[in-house]
Amino acid sequence: QVQLVESGGGLVQARGSVRLSCTASYTMGWFRLNTVGWFRQAPGKEREFVAAINWNGGRTRYAESVLGRFTISRDGTKNSVSLQMDSLKSEDTAVYFCALQKGGDLSDEEDEYFNWGQGTQVTVSQ
Numbered sequence: 001q002v003q004l005v006e007s008g009g010g011l012v013q014a015r016g017s018v019r020l021s022c023t024a025s026y027t028m029g030w031f032r033l034n035t036v037g038w039f040r041q042a043p044g045k046e047r048e049f050v051a052a053i054n055w056n057g058g059r060t061r062y063a064e065s066v067l068g069r070f071t072i073s074r075d076g077t078k079n080s081v082s083l084q085m086d087s088l089k090s091e092d093t094a095v096y097f098c099a100l101q102k103g104g105d106l107s108d109e110e111d112e113y114f115n116w117g118q119g120t121q122v123t124v125s126q
Contacts (some may be wrong), residue, residue, distance in 0.1 A: 004031075011018060012088055020083040022098030023046050035082040036099035037113055038072065040094035040122075049108035052101065053081060054109030061106040066092075088124045095119040 008020040015093060023040070024031035038053035051062045051072040060072050072083040099113035107113075 004115055004117035005098060006098055006117045008118040009122045011012060011123045011125060014088060014090060014124055014126050016088050016124075017084070017086045019086065020085065020096055020098075020120060020122070021080050021081070022117060023080040026089070031079055031100070034075055035104055035106055036074065036098055037101055037106075038081075038096060038098050039110060039113070040092075040096045041119075042079075042091075042094040045094075047097070047110055049110070051083060052106040052108070054104060054106060055086070059106060062066050062107070063108070067104060085122070090124050093122060093123050093124045097124075 002109050003025045005018060005023050033055050035052055035054050038050040039047050040050050048065050050066055051070055053072045053074050056072045056104045069087045074081040078080040097116055098121045099116045101107055101113050
């Protein structure tokens, strides 16, 4: 079973940048063949879709709230997917999770994803 591990979170100032990574362990081929999505959960709120990228990196999808500020990409050789987060705002503060999607349509529905990582905290200060 593929285990996903998120990294790169931390404390960052508003208008700053941070880069998150989602790395797969075990069964590398499985990770490369699936869409990967990033979600986030702020305190007291439900988990929400952030971005997704298809198996070869040719298609991406973003939530309206991060469009133009976040960039999702994947490095097949490293078996990882990155989320570059720029122009951060306080409302971006959340725990960020990555997961694999069962289908290939870059869904924004949480139920379509599996193999969730443990998450990494991103805190944006004013």
